[in-house]
Amino acid sequence: MAMLLSELYGKGILTNTGNKVGFVEDIILDFEDGRVARLLLTKIDDLLSTKNTATALSKNSVNFERVKSISETIIIGSEKA
Secondary structure (H helix, E strand, C coil): CCCCCHHHCCCCCCCCCEEEEEECCCEEEECCCCEEEEECCCCHHHHCCCCCCCHHHHHHHHHHHEEEEEEEEEEEEECCC
């Protein structure tokens, strides 16, 4: 099922155990693979202005591979081992 990227913005993100993670504020695309790479819990500009961008990105985003379902909210599974 296809979905517009604009439909992801503002959606709540919950873990599959019901814990609230945050809301989609921005999206990182992987143009080489043609897919969504990460859902950001803060605006990309805020992350880029931090001292350690890599750490901030890790703490404030969700790898899209964790997404299990998308409807009114986005449900994610646990981190990959």
